[in-house]
Amino acid sequence: MLLGTLAVLGVGHAAPALADYRVDIESPRSLRKLLKDNLDLVRFAKRKDLSEEQFDFLLTAAPQQVKELVQTQGYFSPAVSTDVSREGDERTVTITVEPGPRTAIHSLNVAVTGPVQTEAPARVDASRNAFSLQPGAPFTQSDWTDAKSASLDALQAQRYLGARLTHSEARIDARTQQADLTVAYDSGPTFTLGPLSVSGVKRYPAWIVDHVNPLHVGEVYSRERIQELQRQIQNTPYYASVAIDVANDPQHPNEAPVSVKVSEFPYHNLRSGIGYSTDTGARVEGTYSYNNMFGRAWVLSTQGRLEQDSRYGSIQLAMPPDEKAYVNSALASYQSTDVEDTNIYSARFGVQRTRTLQFYDYAYSLIYHQDRLEQNVGPGEIAKALVPSFAWTRRDVDDPTFPRKGNLFGVELGFAVRNVLSDATFARVYSHGRQYFPLGKRDLVLLRAELGGVFSDSASRMIPASLRFRGGGAASIRGYGYQSVGNNVSGSVLPTKYLVTGGAEYQHWLNRDWGGAVFYDVGTAADVWRERRFYSGVGFGVRWRSPVGPVNLDLAYGLQNHSIRPYITLGVAF
Template identity: 25%
Template sequence: MKIVKESFLFAIFGILLSLFSSLISAATVVVSISGTESEIQENILAHLGTVDSEELKQSAVLQRRIGAAVEAALQALGYYHSKWSTQIQQDRITVQVDPGEPVIIVESDVRVLGGAQSIAEIRSLVAAAGLKVGTRLKHWEYDQFKRKLADLCAKYGFLDSRFEQSELLIDPETNQATVRLVAETGSRYRFGDVVITGSKMSDKLLGRLIPFSRDQLVENQLIIQLRRNLAKTGYFSHFQVNTHKQPDHRVDVLVGLQDNTSHYFDVGVGYSTDTGPRFKFGWRWPSVTSYGDALQSNFEVSEPKQTVAFAYRVPASDPINQSFDFDTSWQHKNVENTKTQVTSLGVSFNNRRKSNWQHRYSINLDYERYQVDESEIEDVFYLVPGARWTRSEIAEGIDPDSGYFIRFGIEGSHPAIGSDTTFAKGFISARWLTRLWTERWLMLVRGQLGAISADNINEVPISRRFFTGGDQTVRGYEFESIATRDDDGDLVGGRYLNVASAEMSYRFLTSWRAALFFDAGRAYSEQEEPLFTSVGPGIVWLSPVGQIRLDLAFPLKGDDAGNPRIHISMGGGL
């Protein structure tokens, strides 16, 4: 009976895989360019974009679109006498291109005058410009050089720079072009006075938000950074930054502020298979004092977990990137027959480095009560110093095509600092998202590793042990149901953690992705404990409020093997 059941499940999985492949192939039209070099081919494809299979039904319209794309792409690369032909088949378009003779630059005058001549980056830009006599004209090189030069002049504070000459003359009959680009940059400016009005925040705090000093050479990036600093604090409901040039080549910076006296409330309702219905309420007071202190609280309720937390933030010497946080929280969790209740008081120093690494050094005083099934309730009191390092980056948008997240940390406790137990714990978690063949294809890889050093794992508080399983780890199994169990089959948590996942997805419509995944993982104390695995398809809706996904996972190990499980979750691309 079990063999028949498993065969049936794998048959369903095979059918879904076949449908998935058919759907992908049906939506794809291959466009190939022949008769010319790769640069021209790539530019034509970039101008043409994606061709949908529905467009093949209107051949004349498609022919005109292809012709316009080919002509624009070739002229941008200096070909004004090109010829081409198009062959449209059922699932393939072939464009045969003869670019003809290119336009050649016969005269070029590219110069930078004034103080900007002393800037190495600007000298390198001029030296590397492709607008040289005897080379083929490329419109993008002309436009790009002008834009880069203007950007560099603004970046380095040459605020009076202008083009005295800016000409690109093309004679298509003779295939000849003349380039004249002469920039007068003038003198470089320095920062003058910074005048701040409209705020009751302390002068000391406001001064820490200014990323430059008087008489420092002007860089446009520093003005941008000032605006970012003001926005990131949350202290101001409105701000305006203007610059005013002075005759002595100084720039005064005028900052108008409006303090944010509002309290912010966040109310959310969600659902996932791990937690069931979930309610969340948050309150934030961004400026409790004129020194920039902030207060926030969070309240979250779901069937397996309830949390109440408060945090008081005190900005440090760099108020944007550094702070001392004073936290208190209470959490109750009930998974199967294992119950935990943790009350915590803590203080931490948080530091975001220029490398985008976030460092967190903390010490928490925890009181934990836990119970496994009907056993006696255990009470544990411990002080836990810890450190955590996090770095992440992800492309913008509702459907990002690249990104990564990595976090690792250590924590522990010892009776020498007043704790009831001794342990040391380390962990690392990583996720990596990348594009495959085209922007439609994505691969997401996830992994987790962890270990606890202790004489007796049963003396380590349950909340500090490892558990896995559920929507975000090993699909096909209930939330945190994979872990070491006692002789009665009750969850007690593991000493070690191994989790890995690979998922491939394809965007077949503007707001929809189809996925195939494989998950594996275990939280264990002995090597002979099994590794739990699952496979399955998924569907992702790229909704206006985030990605909403439904996965059908087929467990391959354990008591759940052969019983597919549906997972519903919400979140971002990672």
Template identity: 30%
Template structure:
């Protein structure tokens, strides 16, 4: 099968780039600069810089003891023993800026696979950047092409070069057959020191990018060594070193034997954590530290400390610095510099949804009000159908990020269809956040509510202890492409305990979102509810169940589905069951076309359900602040299907 040629149209201009100064291999200690494009290394892998340095006039391969391999010199020009500087640098730079440019040389690479052709192009970039005579260009191109293939494990390629045109416009055709690859006949990796019993190194050994029988890929060989070094440093083996790193190549037999002996030395331990001056008590700051002094060193634990301090919202800037250079052999002290956040934070938001109409929300918070880290916040919402104000006082407990005690108060007025309510609440609740992602919440809430539901008017008060357990998982930021949400809620009331009726209220809900093939997005929703009360007329509308609206059954107005009184007013029910299925597909960047079907009902008797069905299509925009959904829906379960436009903002979860 004939391979597809790769053509590079780049014009390589002399003096396009002045590279940084590099140091050569340890033996020569040469310093050098290079002109033109950097010769990129081997098919998305890296190689030590010392392996990419050429001495002036040197054309034969040399053995690099540090890399443990024989390397062919590459295309950087070196100036032994001196650093660029002085008057001649100014002359050189002037020549670079105004000197004549070399003409473009077109490169065509034929043969092999994509990875081989791409690597050859990378190697030849530096050669094409130089204005070389034809004969020298051929020789250099062949040498660099051989090196490019050797990096991928092919040491016996067949190469044919064709050069057409004059120096002002040349076309270099590089044809090759890679030949049989060199495969790894033996791979020996021996660990010594603390790494022998470290499970992280055991996992690394199981995931090595090379194994016996694989093609000897230089970049992957280097990545093994880098991975060992990086893992050692991240886990506190600061004296780790290779005792042996050797590759024995036999291109004629197509074999490579690798021997690596890595001594990690002892593992350091984390020492005491010292905080800079802050307005907070030392005891509060210490509760953010996720480790005890003497814990084996881990950069993940250090990073976790940094994240926890930032997530607290107490600090505008956090800098965590392990003092490895000052540490004794078995302890690493950790210094933390903190800058407290401003005491006042104000957020203003505006929005619109079909359910509540246009709305404005103002949120004021003090991230901290004393040295114990207590917080306070007030939120005001003004919408066409709902107005509310609430306040929260937050007290951090043993784990400030995962355990808090909250005192809450609020007032809300709502007017929807046949229901008008005005409610005052006082509550105390304890919240936890578990490692599994679940968030249990215990609360005790007192509420007094005046209401008008159809022809019914009343005032009721309830003391409600309860529990909620929820979990939300998502990927994709403000507009997630993957996620799910689960909610369980149980509320109780007893007429002998400051309540006007006995009450048991249960609520279950789930949201599920997945995207398949990067385009096909599926969303499922299910909501169930049940309510038992001694006297249903004493149950306020805020605790009854309704269906319909943007997040229930589209095609019907918000809270327009449920049992009705004798005048036809919707008064809410004892039970709720609703579900939704939605599919969407991208039609433009950030725009998706959706189709959906919703079903649901609120009812008083389990054997007297009258499910309403809404279906339609929508256009969803992934805006910078989150998804904006425009849905057109019809209530197809009705004899004369109603039509409604639904607009909502926010995540489907």
């Protein structure tokens, strides 16, 4: 209404620059930005074509507009005054705001009706618990709106997709500065999921989506399950984006249609990147993939990576997911590393069968390893092994990118038999895990452990070096060089049969994005367990929740070698 009135009075038309002024606002700091950003008298001060008549209109309207703005923050009895002063050619408008006492919530009544009361009373509690405003808290319009949305969202998250807000009232008593809040929801019927329909398919067969679909026709609606479907689709190499919609008509809740709209990647994909880490130095890498080999959506991918102390290349041919969401593939790779005066040249060839689910990953593989190791003194080592193996990973965290609660665990099992394309008989076990414990609203404790063992009566040199273990570095024992903990022979650190590392870290977060940490790491790597020697390190660091994941900046002191080392890592959990 105000803007329309100003337009009638001539704002926007050519006019003499008659009104020239600035505005000072004297109010509590918490209100100042709100008034500066939204008060028309302030916003129009930048105009050079305001007439005196228009200025008088803005000045007259300002007190009422100030009252309306501060009421959104819970101040319903403000005192507002305006004063216009001149000093030379400069005119200053001073707006003084005494907001008065802030209105607090006196009572709250959240009512949830419908089948939810008998079918799933826990959903009623979830809806009420999600209502963030509670008696005694300050009342603001934005918090009131957000609380109603969050409460309704919690009700709709499971079973009751068609739930709706039926009544909302905030009764304000300006005399007592109290607010009585009433809100009511109707759950509506329980929704079940119907069949999938897929649109946007142009290059790849629609059955790929069906094969990775974890949902079942007739199961009760759950937002988490819809998000799981979205992740499963996006975990494939075929789709750039996925949008999922479930029909929410309360008149037709049974087997509600699920619509999936995909945007596909082109057949050819080329990606490259550069990076740096304190463990492996500068890095440049590139990946090329073709997603329609033989015209059957098989994926041919090649990767190359050049690091300061390492070179890596691989090629893989993968089939689309089968009806159980398993991906079968054949692969080959070659890697050479020069770390701690030890050169390792490792070639791998084999096949594997993998499946990625929301909480679990599975991998079955048959890989042939052939490694050559060169050291400072003595002859080089050449070892080969054909290793059937199984890998399993479990993720149970509250946030996959920035976890605060839960755990991550993985285990790998493999074996080789002498004379079956192998130089030695052995069994190999490797496991790693993390446990997150939240402390208060921001802080957390992180515990980390890693165990590895190659069990064999044969000498260590008869087992491929890439299947043995070394410790040290940002993700292992901080305070020591990358892979510097192992079997030291004349300055060359050789990989060993056994590995144990662990760490404890306390993180204190100053705000959402920045925090600090203190930590203690310990571990060992040895060929003969009774000859083990443990190494430990302590330190502190900075934590940053960056847009691409957690960034860790650490400074650690090795207690055994008395060295100080910095570390920079992008800390993706698993």
